[in-house]
Amino acid sequence: MSSYDIRKTALSIETIWHERGPRLEKPLLIGTAVVVIRNPFAGRFEPNLMPFQAALRELGRELATRLIAQIGGASQIEAYGKGIIVGEDGELEHGAVWHEAGGQGMREVLGQPKAIVPAAKTIGGAGTRLMVPLGHIHAAYVRSHFGTAEMTLWDAPRRDEIAFGLVMATGGRPHARIGGLAVSEISVHDGQR
Template sequence: MPEPEIRKTALQIETIWHEGGPAAEVPLKKGAALVVIKNPFAGAYHAEIAGFMDDLKPLGLRMARELIDALGGDAAAIEGYGKGAIVGAAGEIEHGALWHVPGGYAMRELLPASAAIVPSTKKLGGPGTRLDVPITHSNASYVRSHFDAMEVGLADAPKADELLLVLVMTTGPRIHARVGGLKAEDVKGEDGLR
């Protein structure tokens, strides 16, 4: 397949100092890299679509690098991640699933501590649709303090024949996280869980 046809890209960055309690010494940063591309499968059923994942891999790496840079440039400072896709109305949910490998592996390739599975979500929607992208600790899925989400979306995307692809990263736990469980500093990093 040809290289993905990009209509637009966006970066969304949040800096969170507190959630009603005391201000953190170091704020949490959450960021999302979004890209809107033409859906080459829109409008008809195609039995063979998996090859498009290879075409998306360079895009995933570019988005991951841009997001790391937007969050300060230090890949080792990234502690959480997630990914997602919004499929325009002329597509099908399986087209969003094409983002699993190129989106997830792009982040895992660039982040030094990233043994955990990259959580994901996808849905069908039109322009202005919002997506809650799940976030977990990048090296151990059982770290409760990093269970989070980031709401993303663009006012004019996706159009019916488009895909909106998203990567999300964070620099730490939820502000004021205090519900117990495995602590980030106790992660062994052996199995992606603990």
């Protein structure tokens, strides 16, 4: 991976067969990929974070590529999101660089879907649990694909680290039945409908 001081990476895949309803013919897979790097700005204010954001684009692409391979290929991905946990010696803005870097990395590897990549970010210590929102990759109004994936590492982030994460899923919630735009009804291709 990139030239950043990476301490560790983690990939996890959940395999979901049902949510107390009928067993799915094909399980829903939800994958989470996390990379933990040393925060180059821990303990100090940096007025220009744009070079850091630009340099992380490669990391976003690499992490997305690894996660997609674990889930079974780009054609399988229907939902995505991203998450950031900044260690206590950093600031939320140090994690905000992942909005563009991680989001664009996923989009490039997935063929440039237009829907916004939902995100969650926080400041926290080792073992912080972050629930990362998921949304459909082509249309934000597909309610069946509103979901979450947990991003957590027992030993990260440390005070001077940042945990950057990407999440992807092969479908929406099992047995979704609350209406809204169906995947088969996506037609505008503007990232909304």
